[in-house]
Amino acid sequence: xxxxxxxxxxxxxxxxxxxxxxxxxxxxxxxxxxxxxxxxxxxxxxxxxxxxxxxxxxxxxxxxxxxxxxxxxxxxxxxxxxxxxxxxxxxxxxxxxxxxxxxxxxxxxxxxxxxxxxxxxxxxxxxxxxxxxxxxxxxxxxxxxxxxxxxxxxxxxxxxxxxxxxxxxxxxxxxxxxxxxxxxxxxxxxxxxxxxxxxxxxxxxxxxxx
Numbered sequence: 540x541x542x543x544x545x546x547x548x549x550x551x552x553x554x555x556x557x558x559x560x561x562x563x564x565x566x567x568x569x570x571x572x573x574x575x576x577x578x579x580x581x582x583x584x585x586x587x588x589x590x591x592x593x594x595x596x597x598x599x600x601x602x603x604x605x606x607x608x609x610x611x612x613x614x615x616x617x618x619x620x621x622x623x624x625x626x627x628x629x630x631x632x633x634x635x636x637x638x639x640x641x642x643x644x645x646x647x648x649x650x651x652x653x654x655x656x657x658x659x660x661x662x663x664x665x666x667x668x669x670x671x672x673x674x675x676x677x678x679x680x681x682x683x684x685x686x687x688x689x690x691x692x693x694x695x696x697x698x699x700x701x702x703x704x705x706x707x708x709x710x711x712x713x714x715x716x717x718x719x720x721x722x723x724x725x726x727x728x729x730x731x732x733x734x735x736x737x738x739x740x741x742x743x744x745x746x747x748x749x
Contacts, residue, residue: 550615554606565599571616572598572623579624586631594630598623632701672740679727688723691716 545553553564573595580586586594602619609618680689690709694700695716702720706713731741 545615547609547611547615551606551609554603568602568619569595569599572620575620576623576627580627583631586627594627595623597630598626601626629701629703633704633707668740672736675731675734675736676727679730683726683730684723688719688726691719692723695720 550564550568552558553560554568555561558564573591576591576595576598580591598619602622605622609615680692684692687709691705694705695702702713702716705711706716709716728741732738
């Protein structure tokens with residue numbers, strides 16, 4: 540039976556391991572995912588046919604693990620494809636960082652470039668404000684944050700390293716890295732408020748960098 544013909548309940552029933560058609564249904568889902576992922580990532584230079592087959596297999600495992608969370612608000616195949624696409628995107632992001640060491644990212648450089656004068660700080664007055672705010676931000680990162688908060692903030696916000704990759708390299712969980720970032724930003728905002736920096740200026744700096 541073609542993937543698009545089955546109802547949501549059919550998928551759920553047949554993807555129960557005790558169902559006599561479990562294996563054939565899993566094969567149908569695999570074909571559906573392979574076709575969809577191949578179209579979605581056609582021409583992607585970092586994904587080979589072998590990669591796609593591995594991604595497809597990993598997606599099947601992930602879907603079976605998460606199937607109890609399917610709420611029926613969308614077609615099962617739409618939900619399954621979303622799970623698969625998210626998995627592929629996550630793996631591609633990880634691969635892009637495989638050969639990049641933390642040491643190669645110069646953590647000694649200031650978080651914000653105090654000489655940069657573009658963006659919304661376009662006038663001379665705003666450029667001066669931006670320079671002062673950048674200097675304050677850099678100083679607070681060095682003096683107010685823990686080492687773990689600093690690592691999370693700098694490598695994620697400055698270099699764009701995914702949270703999952705930071706978690707993997709630091710032996711943490713993704714939620715822990717997210718909390719480090721959240722706490723670091725809150726701490727810096729509190730410190731700026733203590734310095735009587737206006738909420739408007741803090742909001743502009745946050746939009747620009749944090």
